[in-house]
Amino acid sequence: MTRETDRRQAAEQLALSLVGAGMQRMGARVLSAFMFTEQESLTAGELADELGVSAGSVSGAVKMVAQMGLIERIHVAGSRREHFRVRDNAWTTLYSRQHSVVDDVLRAVEKGVEAVGPGHARDRLEYMRDFYTFLLNEAPVLVERFERQRRGGSRP
Amino acid sequence: MTRETDRRQAAEQLALSLVGAGMQRMGARVLSAFMFTEQESLTAGELADELGVSAGSVSGAVKMVAQMGLIERIHVAGSRREHFRVRDNAWTTLYSRQHSVVDDVLRAVEKGVEAVGPGHARDRLEYMRDFYTFLLNEAPVLVERFERQRRGGSRP
DNA sequence: GCGAACGTTCAGAAATTTCTGAAGACAGGG
C-alpha cells in the first residue's frame, strides 16, 4: 500500500519541520499524526502503534500538546479509552503561544533599558523594544484578520 | 559597582529569554553582550572576557550569529583584531528568519495535502495550509510597516 | 622571515534532553 507509505512519510516530514520551528520531537510527531489520520480522533494506544514508540512517550507528549491547547480530550460513548483530536484553532493558538515568548523577550529588554544609562546600549535596546512592542500589538490583529477573512468568504 | 552588576544581570536575562525563543545558548549570550556594551563594537577576546567562556565557544557563536545576519564584522583602523557589532536591522532580520521556518512547515503541509485523498486529514491540512500561507504573506508587510513608521515619524 | 597576538578548528568531556520499560494507579465490568 504505497498510498499509506506516502501518508506516513508526509506526516514525518511535517513533524520534522515543526521540530525545526522549535517543537519537541515527540510532541511534533504526535501532532502530525493527528493531522494525518483519517479518523475523527485517536487514542493514546493508537498513537503508540502508529508512531512505533512506547506508551510512556506518548503519554508525556500528549500531555504537553494538550497543555499547549493544540489538541483536546473528547468523550466517546462505549469506549473506555481516552480519545483526542486536534482543535480547530490549533494553528492560531500555536502562533499566539510564540508571542508569549516574544512577551518574555520584551520584558527583558524593558528591564535592560532601565538598567543602563544614556548611551549606545540604551539606543540599541530602545530600538529593539520598539520593534517587539510593535509585534506584540500587531500579532493578534493579524490572527483576527485571518479568522474573519476565512469565516466571511474571500471578500465581503 | 552595582550599576555594572545590574547591566550584566539584565544582559543575562535577555539572553535567557532569547533561548526561550529558540536561540542557542551561547549565541544568545553573545548577541546580548553586543546589545549591552557601551562600546561601539567588540572583539572576540573582549566577548570571551565579558562572558567568562573559552575563545573556542566565542568563535563558534560569533560565526553562527554572523551567519544569521544579526552582527557584522567591521574594520577598525589601528587594530589588528576583528571587531563586530549588532546590525541595525538585527531584529527584523531575526523575525524574517523565523518566517523561513514557517516556509518549511508550509511546504511540508502542501506535500501532505497532495499525499492524502479527500477526507478528514485533507480538511485539516487545508486549513493549516491556509493559515501558514496567510502568515507568510503578511509577515513582510508587517516588517515594512514598522520600518516606515519608525522612519517617517508617527504619521507623515 | 621571526615572534607575538589573535582567531579557528576539532576531538572529546560535560551537560542536557529525550526515550524507554517496568511498576503502579485508576475506572468500569463482571
Next chain:
DNA sequence: CCCTGTCTTCAGAAATTTCTGAACGTTCGC
C-alpha cells in the same frame, strides 16, 4: 470486590547538544 485494559509516572539508558582546551593558522610589526 477483584480483574482487565488503559493510562501515568519515573528512574535510568541512550542520544544529542554544548563547551572546552590544546593544537594549528594567519596576520602584522619588527
